[in-house]
Amino acid sequence: MIRVRLTYSKRGRACFIPHIAIPSVLARSAARASISFRLSEGFTPRPKISLGPELSVGVPALAEPFEAWLTGYDEDIPRRWNLFLPAGFSITGSTVVDGLPGTEEAKSLGKWCRASSCILALRGGESGPALQECLDELKTEGTVLSFGKGPDLPSGFFRLVMEDPAQRGPGVLVKALAAREVITGWPDVFILREAVGSLFLPEDGGEPRVLPLAEPLRVPDGEDERA
Numbered sequence: 177m178i179r180v181r182l183t184y185s186k187r188g189r190a191c192f193i194p195h196i197a198i199p200s201v202l203a204r205s206a207a208r209a210s211i212s213f214r215l216s217e218g219f220t221p222r223p224k225i226s227l228g229p230e231l232s233v234g235v236p237a238l239a240e241p242f243e244a245w246l247t248g249y250d251e252d253i254p255r256r257w258n259l260f261l262p263a264g265f266s267i268t269g270s271t272v273v274d275g276l277p278g279t280e281e282a283k284s285l286g287k288w289c290r291a292s293s294c295i296l297a298l299r300g301g302e303s304g305p306a307l308q309e310c311l312d313e314l315k316t317e318g319t320v321l322s323f324g325k326g327p328d329l330p331s332g333f334f335r336l337v338m339e340d341p342a343q344r345g346p347g348v349l350v351k352a353l354a355a356r357e358v359i360t361g362w363p364d365v366f367i368l369r370e371a372v373g374s375l376f377l378p379e380d381g382g383e384p385r386v387l388p389l390a391e392p393l394r395v396p397d398g399e400d401e402r403a
Contacts, residue, residue, distance in 0.1 A: 177214045178249040181285065183239040183269035183371075183390045190264025191236040199225045201262060202242065208260040211253055214245040228289050228372050228389075229341040232350075234362065239268055239371040239388040243285050254393050269390030285389075291321070291375040292341035293386035295368040296349065297333040298359065306358045311336070314352055319344060321375075322384050337384045341372050 184202075186193065193201065203223040206213065213223035228241035246253075254267045261267070275281025298307060311334065314320040323336045338344045346367045353359045373389045 178246050179243060179273040180246055180249055180253075181241065181243050181271045181273050181288075181390050182254070182267055183241050183388050184261075185236075185238045185266045185268050186240070186264055187236045188264040190262060191234055194233050195227065195230040198227060198242075199223070201265065202244070205260040205262070205265075206244075206257055209253075209256040211257060212247040214247060226285050228285060229292070229345065231369060232346045235346045235367050235369055237369040239373070239390075240369070241285060241289060241372055241389045243273070267393065269388055269392050271390040286342065288374060288389050289341055289372050291337055291339050291384070291386045292344070292372045293370040294336045294338070294346065294349070295329065295333055295366075295370060296323075296336055297330075297366045299364055299366055306356070307334070307353070310353055310356045310358050313356070314349075319348065319352065324383055335370075337375075337386060339375065 199222075202225055203213065206223070213225070215221035216224050224245040226243040231237055231240060249272060254270045258267050273282065275283075311320060311323045315323060319338065321337045321339050323334050325333065326335050329335060336349070338348075346369065349367065350359070350362055350365060353365060354361055359365050371386045371388045374387045376385045376387050378385075
């Protein structure tokens with residue numbers, strides 16, 4: 177048995193597939209790619225897959241973590257898996273977990289998911305002072321660890337880092353913005369979850385960053401077609 181930690185993206189219409197259905201999406205596509213899983217125990221054995229924190233339906237993502245227990249592994253598996261995933265899904269990273277039972281490296285996936293990074297903007301125009309004020313309040317109360325505009329983001333977009341993604345997902349942001357009357361609900365806001373992973377705090381006092389839990393894949397051009 178080989179324990180593999182991976183990340184996946186879901187974009188476009190794929191972001192409307194609920195969290196509970198993701199293991200089935202992953203397992204069926206893996207079966208088509210001839211990837212063999214270790215099965216769970218019990219009366220209805222299933223491929224052993226563990227997901228990271230739940231993501232709200234309708235929110236796209238770039239590096240959501242999951243773990244798979246496979247009967248064998250080689251570097252070509254992520255590429256083959258990608259060929260059979262539904263449109264909008266892609267395996268984006270892969271790392272074999274080598275830690276022995278009881279060691280820090282072998283701890284469960286959930287314990288590695290310390291923080292999340294999101295891109296946030298209001299739909300229909302520039303993010304006004306009300307959004308900035310709201311984010312300042314959320315940072316003061318501890319809901320948001322940090323936020324900023326960043327040189328790589330379009331005007332009106334913010335990058336947010338939040339700790340404990342199992343408890344602080346995109347829904348928490350939407351509720352907080354709605355409670356402060358910055359928005360009326362989900363249709364008024366754009367949220368992209370960039371990554372869920374470990375929290376990196378620069379020694380020089382720079383902005384916190386979230387590091388994905390698997391090594392990014394290097395996919396040659398022309399190899400992202402679906403079968």
